[in-house]
C-alpha cells in the first residue's frame with residue numbers, strides 16, 4: 001500500500017510549479033497504479049491554453065470557480081466545486097480561474113513527474129528505458 005500526504009510534498013520534486021499553477025503529484029507512473037493523481041492549484045485571474053495530445057485527463061474541481069473554453073465547438077463550461085470535466089477527446093481548451101481553483105486531476109497514461117506544458121499546452125509523452 002502507498003500512503004502519500006500532501007503536506008509532505010512541499011519542496012520535493014513532486015511539487016511542480018508553472019506560471020499559472022502548482023501541481024502536487026501524489027501518484028506518478030513509478031507508483032505503478034496505471035494513472036497519476038494530482039492536487040493542483042490554479043492561480044486566480046489566469047488563463048492557460050492546454051492540449052493534452054498524449055494523455056487523457058479528468059479534473060475534479062473541489063474549490064474555487066472558473067471556466068473551460070473549447071475553441072473547436074465555441075463552448076464555455078462553468079466550473080465550480082463539485083464539477084468534473086474529462087478530456088476524453090484530447091480537446092484543446094483554455095482553463096480560466098476567476099478565483100483560485102483547486103483541482104484533483106487524474107492522468108492516463110500516468111505522468112512521470114517533471115512534465116510542464118510546452119508552448120502548445122502539451123505535455124510530452126515521457127517513455128522511460
Ligand code: 9YT
Nearest residue numbers: 021023038040059103105
Ligand atoms: C487543470 C489542469 O490541467 N491544470 C494544469 C496542471 C495539470 N493538471 C497538472 O499537471 O496537475
